[in-house]
Amino acid sequence: MKKFWKIGLSAFLAIGLVAGCNAKEETNEKSPSSEQQKQQETSKVDEAAFPMTITDATGKDITLEAPPEKIVSLIPSNTEILFGLGLNDEIIGVTDNDDYPAEATEKEKVGGMEYNIEQIIALTPDIVFAHASSMTFSEGAIEQLEAAGVKVFVVANAKDFNDTYTSIEQLGRATGKLEEAQKIxxxxxxxxxxxxxxxxxxKPKKVFVETSDEPEIYTAGKGTFMNEMLNMIHAENVAADADNWYKIDAEQIIAKNPDVIVVTYNYVPDILTKIPQRAGFETITAVKNKDIVQVDENTTxxxxxxxxxxxxELAKAIYPEAFQ
Structure with missing residues (x-):
């Protein structure tokens, strides 16, 4: 069998239920009867009870007879969620890219930039958690796994925090750890x-996010998770005039004149001292005020x-004065 590509990040399905009443106000509405309350409580239990059928990001229904005892994760974000749910013993395989928590590095590796299909099948997992962000490269691998009788659940690619919450609860439900997921x-x-x-x-600041060094500088545009995070902390993404992750010229960065430059990579030594040395960057406000900061790529x-x-971390980097 062939090995197939993989890479990506993580979410799909959401739960929200709010109920309330004010006892001090006279209304014609009645409080839920004890029978209604019992039904509500039962439905909450049932949604996490086994056997269960869950639908993944591709629209595929997967039936689980019991909480999985052997799990393989094909992306670091899934792995972090699964460990957060307390499934250390159940996780039997992860990718070469999984580096958190430390226990993940001790698990059997099933590939890095490509999956080792034979190895995954040999591990006889009860379920494999894949991810929608890598479907372009992993669709063929998933088909091979399913043809061999391996259940593969594809987690949707989160677009915002609410989607991320949903992914966590979804994995919690599928593994019998819904309560733990809700606590997270x-x-x-x-x-x-x-x-x-x-x-x-x-006071909102203009921010430029740099995800790779020159000569091919990439940034986060509109529609990216990073843009969503900047919006959440009242920062203006100067690169939001274009969609998705895209390559940007140095001249464009100079023209946008950000107040803060946020670097999300660490593969270039001393990058914070190199950026100000780029031709023309001395005119940028962020360079003048020495507001060039680096954040952890994984946590952000x-x-x-x-x-x-x-x-x-992102908020502290952009608005340190608010956290003193």
Missing amino acids: VANMKAKVEEVQTKLEGV SRQGPRLADGLE
Whole structure:
């Protein structure tokens, strides 16, 4: 069998239920009967009960008779979620790119830039968690796994924090860890609220996000997760006049004149001292004020439990004065 490509990041399905009443106000509405309450509680249990049928990002229904005891993850974001759910013992295979938590590096590797199909099949997993962001490269691999009788669940690619919450709850439901998933989501929401509260009243700054070094400088445009995060912390993405991730010329960056330059990569030594040396960059406000900062690429991009920490890191980098 052939090996197939993989790479990507992570979400799809959401739950939200709010109910309330004010006992001090007279209304014609009645409180739910004990029978209604019992039905509501039962439905909450049933949605996490086995056997269950779940629908993945491709629209495929997968039936699970019991919580999986052997799991393979094909992307770091899924892996971080699964470890966050407390599934250390159940995870039997991850990719070469999985580096968090430390326990992930000790798991059997099933490939890096391509999947080792034979190895995955030999591990006899109860389920494999793939990702929609890598379907261009992994569709053939998934077909081979399914042809061999391996269940593959494709997690949707998250577009925002709500999608990320949904992915976490979805994986929690599929693994019998829904309660743990809901706790992770609650903690993330609390962190996001804490960050946004600290930024109330800040003067928005113009930000340029650089994801690769020259000669091919790439940035995050409209429709990217990074753009969503900048919006959440009242920062103006100067590259939002174009869609998705795209290559940008140095002259365009100079013309946009950002207040802050955020670097998301670490493969270039001393990049924070090299950027100001680029021709013409001495005129940029961020360079003049020495507001060139570097953030962790993984925490600010992987749609998993650490993403709220990544939002805080990004906010601190752009608005350090709000966190003193």
